[in-house]
Amino acid sequence: MNIPRPPGPRDRFFGLGMLRSMARDYLGFWGRAQQTYGDSLYVSVAGQGTYSFMDPDLIRECLVEKADSFVRYEHHMNVLRQVHGESVLITEGDTWKKQRRTLQPGFSPKRYEGYAQQMADAAETVLDKLVSHQGQAFDFEQAMNMLTMDVILRTMFSARVEQDTAAIEHAVCLLSEIAYDDMFYPFSLPDWLPLPRKKAKRRAMQLLDDLIWSHIRRRRASGEQHNDLLGMLLTAADNEGDGSLLSDEQVRDQLMTTFLAGHETTAAGLTWAGWVLASHPEQAFKAAEEVDAVLEGRVPTFADIARLPYLGQVVKETLRLYSPAPGVFMRQAAQDVQIGPWLLPKGSLVTLLSSLVQRDARWFADPARFDPDRFAPDAARQIPRGAYFPFGTGPRVCIGMSFASMEMTLILAMLLQRYTLRPGPGQEQPGMRLQVTMRPEGGLRLMLAKRPARPAGPAAPPASAPGCPYQHA
Structure with missing residues (x-):
């Protein structure tokens, strides 16, 4: 069955090059992908399909409306389980x-x-x-x-x-x-x-x-x-x-x-x-x-x-x-689930990045x-x-x-x-x-x-910090 998927970056080596890019700069990888392909993204790494959604409605669909269709990604939880x-x-x-x-x-x-x-x-x-x-x-x-x-x-x-x-x-x-x-x-x-x-x-x-x-x-x-x-x-x-x-x-x-x-x-x-x-x-x-x-x-x-x-x-x-935690923990579909126009097969991963949205x-x-x-x-x-x-x-x-x-x-x-x-x-x-x-x-x-414990009365705002070019960033 050919399931329609969102666009996204590809590479010729089973996605391992993309995995290295994610490890170096996870937010940068997905941010660049969004600029190129849009708010719904799909990549495949070693045969594992991963979706990312940047649209607020689709994010709520994953985390709120259809939260019961997902669990946290088992591999990530196994890593954290060693300590937690x-x-x-x-x-x-x-x-x-x-x-x-x-x-x-x-x-x-x-x-x-x-x-x-x-x-x-x-x-x-x-x-x-x-x-x-x-x-x-x-x-x-x-x-x-x-x-x-x-x-x-x-x-x-x-x-x-x-x-x-x-x-x-x-x-x-x-x-x-x-x-x-x-x-x-x-x-x-x-x-x-x-x-x-x-x-x-x-x-x-x-x-x-x-x-x-x-x-x-x-x-x-x-x-x-x-x-x-x-x-x-x-x-x-x-x-x-x-x-x-x-x-x-x-x-x-x-x-x-x-x-x-x-x-x-x-x-x-x-x-x-x-x-x-x-x-x-x-x-x-x-x-x-x-x-x-x-x-x-x-x-x-x-x-x-x-x-x-x-x-x-x-x-x-x-x-x-x-x-401080720029993305919720990666989710894994526990069953086939429809998110917006996309059908996510059971086992698909979803990454949702608050920092980018x-x-x-x-x-x-x-x-x-x-x-x-x-x-x-x-x-x-x-x-x-x-x-x-x-x-x-x-x-x-x-x-x-x-x-x-x-x-x-x-x-x-x-x-x-x-x-x-x-x-x-x-x-x-x-x-x-x-x-x-x-x-x-x-x-x-x-x-x-x-500072004084408490200002005695109204005062003018302080001058901009000298040498700081980011005060109005």
């Missing part, structure tokens, strides 16, 4: 639904007031220390990595990290890099092989496992009750199912996913937010004015999130331009320009559904979406209370490096200047 185990990120069907129900209370609004306090405590500690960098360029990405690590450990375990934070951060980055590379191979070599990269992976996994297991065992031994994610998981029962509790292994898997996803993606989002605030002083000034007027120098709380609408728009626009001039005028007013209420209503999905959409939308948005908003509010940012000497517009999450190529070096 059988967590909510990996599982499918009834197992996933049960895990989602079990985890949902940990991400309910009634818990967010406590989470906000823990976030603010962590932010005060880290941000106050940044004053020592005043007048010199410093590694802003590393600072955000350390801050979000502290936040996630406080909310998970009601504890500060006791291990070497630099070693933990290195382990997280190494595992992301290896996972991204492994996703472009049709199979994964066994981890027990005595290869240097495998040894490094085993050490990194052991370090993170020790971190998670030490808290589980300590809590079990003490019998203490804490209002944190670990406490919730240890007592959580699936009241809509059989009412069973989670095993320690299941608790470990959910905590590992929460730690990696909750720390790494938020750190990337805050890093990019630092760049846009440093390179767009007018918008940064407007956000700081709002923060000063609402907070009057005090520490923000969960209730303040709704009172900082412009800062919320800054967060949304940052995530539009620089999605969110930079499309049809949905966002002058898309490379940083403009938080795109998300003002009236303007936001004009954005087509399916054109903005930095956390995914549909049944498998990121369970931590509200948590991450709150964390970014609170931390940025406290950052703006204390400092103004500008690019460090020689720091130009960073390239985007994709390794599961999207990070600035080569890191990000910024400079800061301490």
